[in-house]
Amino acid sequence: MTTVAKFEIKYTQYIDQNGKPTTKKLPAFAKDADTLKSLYRAMCQVRQLDTKAYALQRTGKMGTYPAATGQEAIGVGFGSALNKEDVLVPYYRGQAAMIQHGVTMEEVLLYWGGDERGSDYQHAREDFPIAVPIATQCLHAAGVGKAIQLKGEKRCVATEIGEGGTSEGDFYEAINVAGIWNLPVVFVINNNQWAISVPSEIQTACETYAQKAIAAGIEAVQVDGNDVIAVRDAAEKAYAKARAGKGATLIEAVSLRLCDHTTADDARRYRPEGELDEGWKAEPILRLRKYMESLGIWTEADEEALSKEIAEEVQQAVDNYLATEPQAPETMFDYLYEELPARTMEQREYAIKLAQAKGAK
Amino acid sequence: MTTVAKFEIKYTQYIDQNGKPTTKKLPAFAKDADTLKSLYRAMCQVRQLDTKAYALQRTGKMGTYPAATGQEAIGVGFGSALNKEDVLVPYYRGQAAMIQHGVTMEEVLLYWGGDERGSDYQHAREDFPIAVPIATQCLHAAGVGKAIQLKGEKRCVATEIGEGGTSEGDFYEAINVAGIWNLPVVFVINNNQWAISVPSEIQTACETYAQKAIAAGIEAVQVDGNDVIAVRDAAEKAYAKARAGKGATLIEAVSLRLCDHTTADDARRYRPEGELDEGWKAEPILRLRKYMESLGIWTEADEEALSKEIAEEVQQAVDNYLATEPQAPETMFDYLYEELPARTMEQREYAIKLAQAKGAK
Amino acid sequence: MPAVTLIEAVNMALSHEMERDSTVVALGEDIGTNGGVFRATDGLIKKFGKERVIDTPLAESMIAGVSIGMAAQGIKPVAEIQFMGFIFPAADQIICHMARMRHRTRGRITLPMVMRAPFGGGIHAPEHHSESTEALFAHIPGLKVVIPSNPSRAYGLMLAAIRDPDPVIFLEPKRVYRIVKHEVEDNGEEYPLGCCFVDREGTDLTLISWGAMLHETHMAAEQLAKEGISAEVIDVATVSPLDIDTILESVEKTGRALIVQESPKAGGLGSEIAAEIAEKRVFSLLAPIGRVAGYDTVMPYYRLEKQYMPTVDRILEQARKIVEYK
Amino acid sequence: MPAVTLIEAVNMALSHEMERDSTVVALGEDIGTNGGVFRATDGLIKKFGKERVIDTPLAESMIAGVSIGMAAQGIKPVAEIQFMGFIFPAADQIICHMARMRHRTRGRITLPMVMRAPFGGGIHAPEHHSESTEALFAHIPGLKVVIPSNPSRAYGLMLAAIRDPDPVIFLEPKRVYRIVKHEVEDNGEEYPLGCCFVDREGTDLTLISWGAMLHETHMAAEQLAKEGISAEVIDVATVSPLDIDTILESVEKTGRALIVQESPKAGGLGSEIAAEIAEKRVFSLLAPIGRVAGYDTVMPYYRLEKQYMPTVDRILEQARKIVEYK
Ligand SMILES: Cc1ncc(C[n+]2csc(CCOP(=O)(O)OP(=O)(O)O)c2C)c(N)n1
């Protein structure tokens, strides 16, 4: 017996849950006050947006909504490291990254509020809409990466998937093709330890999700998903490598879902005692705040000012969302094809007629 | 950065291409004349069957046929290590293993001769029929393994897949579930280095196919697929482990396809110069023969006797195959459901009527 | 007798059959501890343990393929696809294997198994949670596709589906999971697969529907009665293989047919029913065959879903047209 | 003008368009060095290099999903699925994404792309190499499904498919890949998508078909002519969205319709055509609407495939019945 291949998976954490650096070798941005504050702000914003969306759903003003509570460092970390010209291919719990790349809170609310216009991103024109069918987005990211490669551009693609989603064939097919085609794609696994009610203990026998990359021959790293500095640092390195034509990377960011799966879920049915208490101690926002305080760049006053400011932004987005009139019935047809077939055109007219009749009543 | 997981892939070869042992620690059966002779016989039989089937196709007496030339050691190696009560879930190039587990040559010919009765195995009643859609069989094997586990039986399941097929999502979903459910399944990758015209260099970035098992948290080993002793030994160990409830194993057997993909293919369109010459030097049959000769248990006379004997067996199977009348037209309907719906029953009658009319003409 | 909803009836049938037949096993995403996102399997894991109520990894092709392997070995899987919109990763296993194993092996290997999935619109769900694609599977020989329309049928048809010797795709109209209750006795009595149910007798017009739309159809029939139009209402129930004879008989009697379906019109099940009538009873017809259906476009997100789905008014409008047709 | 077969015409159109439009890229299993198992892409890799003629790993969902990503970025993929029987692993990507991206993003992201696949029986192939499942995709709003019946149409429709702003599933009837040759000038002229072609004018009966079956249909029309029956023959060509008006016009004229399809009868495309006629022209009919189709069972292995597929005799039998109908 001879050994023909060897592999190992490395784990990175820079800031522990008490806000203390766990190493001397921090990335440069970890000492830059503005960067830290903007990361902090972004995480707080998503936290508030999710809370608000939840409340809206409970009062019948919002559809099913998947909060990212506890996982803000993941989306903010890899989303904030993207350049404008890069492409984001999100998943349904991807609002943290999406907003970092230019999607507006209002668009997020519109989407989950049952309005397709929420995917007509006004700024992030090239980003993919949310893919609800799990893992399918990984292949779209590979395809975008292939196009970028064919066009000889220096851009990269980032896509996010839940740890449970890695059990789908599409995830594997995507990392495999990204490997063999050396695509500029970065796959981020949001390991929040739950796939609705299914914990990792019954999802896969792997000790890490990062190691799934070995099946595709691509590089992988596991990071503390509650440490926004670790996530962002890993993302920056992976993007630089991708843009330089050196291929794909898989990043597993380990966190914990501190909320229900969605507003339609009740995690009390399956979540073990005490998990939340432990989880809240490790959550990303407080940790970064402590770290910033230890650097002397953040005060109680800053905190109050920020949360007030964000509250107003979120409220503004909610107001705009609530003020948005529903689309006209014909919009059910107007984006099916560039040109609607005659037969469907009749149905369009009929739908308009019905709506008018209703209106008349 | 701390290391959180380590892996390595080991390679096994016992007999090199000159028939010389490459290690002192040979498995016991490698010194047992009867076992060696039966393995040798089995490989020669498949070689002759494939050659015959090819000839039949060229004369219009056979459909598209996938020979296993050069890969006989793989199917014979893992197929011969199965117990009768174990279950084989084959792939389309699986005749070597299928015959080892009780499928008759005549059934193999019937199947590729366009007759469903070729899958109504008279001996291997529980074995799965050939799955043409690539990689799908891996999930069936996992399901069979799950049933065996639920029933508390001490049997195991073996399934085979080509190296190209490992790019399909089903392969990955199967090894992943086999891992987390600790199923008694052994996945054998027939790495014949080609997926029709696609070589491994453009199939996956992995250095080995065995390492794909790391994505499922199951054990893997790579063996010389031209060394029937290495293949059988790896299979025996994996089966013993599976039957003992210790879970799944992935075996990559590295060989080379010395024939066209199927009778419908022309490998000269894509196969590099000289590959075949090199390949034939490493092929499994001659190698085992040399080894047996070095043990003094095989002579020129034995060889002649054997090939004559096999020729007769194969001819017998071919004669039976050619003598088999096609099925009656109603058999298109008789196995669709246990009870045929009224509507389809009318179609059945109609088909019979048409056939009779034709016959009458 | 307990009054139960459709989803409770499904749960009752599963529980009854798992009690009666120890080879029946339930599997799917979140069906164990969580009892399924709609609670179809609520309580089963407590009753039967995690060996027989299996929370699977997140992979539909796996769920289908593994069920096939289990069924071949004498275990009867009742697999849940969380929403029908997520059945497509399993399409290959369903179409190429589930539907064919008996045929392929000349009856040597059969697959008694059920694949359950909630389907249809009207519950304000996100994208891919509201479609009705039963016609895709109804076109595949070797499958049976069953759709209960109310609690009693859900109970009886589910029992029949589990006991059937061939694979059954069991689609549950989630919009009506909880809107009506029936008194259903847990007596293990099944309803036959492969036949339509005449829910209401009538003489002027035959209304043909299945699943959730049957509720709008019945309301329409009520209203028509008030207007002096006597509508016969047929619940197709088993959409494949289709019991066309019951439908033809009715149309022969009434001379008028209106099919009501939630799925897009083009290539929907209603087209098959209309085609059969047009082939076998065309000259019994006193009016064109009507189809009230979802539009031939993508199911909109929920703010517009009401505009997409057929309504009682749309049924009434068509029904009157057909009855008044000269 | 060269006389080319259908498969050569496909190759000619691909080559023409890749020449003309540098954003067109071909990808699939064995399409590069090997030129495709049927040689549809023969020579393209030499002409355009392996950047634009891509041998992919063996994964259909990947081929579809990656094509979607490429199309969103302005590359025009022409993806090959080696046989239509292997398209099902890609069903999820096709149904949930290819068909919906424009709609989902309100037109922000569109997917001009083509997915090619040879389909149909009659070539003595193994299991899963002979089915006709076009009806499954014809039921999905947002897709266009195109089936050429001869070399000229293959050339013109393929050009149109590649130039179309929306995703097109292009199904090639492999049984007739090489049985007829047409003089086809490589002039880049396309045939319109979304319309039927009246191949032969007639007055007594309308024969409606598509793909390979059109050949048997034409032979039948010839024979009928000899018997004094004038049959109009329509090549549907674009099976979705359906150009029903051309068909209705013809049926209105002839009063008789016979649909010929290779796929199973139940839920096939013929059912949709018949349903539309039954809804919109039922009282123009002088006879029931006939459907000659494959049987509602699994396509048999090749020793029996001739018994499965509709024949000229079966078409003639039905046609005469319909014409003689009293
Ligand atoms: C193909 C598919 N199957 C099932 C679902 C239903 N579903 C939505 S979220 C979810 C769990 C996903 O868990 P994970 O991938 O870990 O992501 P998370 O929600 O935890 O962020 C499931 C099963 C789906 N959306 N798509």
Ligand SMILES: Cc1ncc(C[n+]2csc(CCOP(=O)(O)OP(=O)(O)O)c2C)c(N)n1
């Ligand atoms: C799902 C699916 N896609 C495509 C094919 C067509 N096909 C048959 S064999 C083959 C290549 C398989 O190569 P590999 O897996 O290495 O097995 P081998 O034939 O080399 O033994 C392909 C693409 C198929 N049978 N099934």
Ligand SMILES: [Mg+2]
């Ligand atoms: Mg998760």
Ligand SMILES: [Mg+2]
């Ligand atoms: Mg191979």
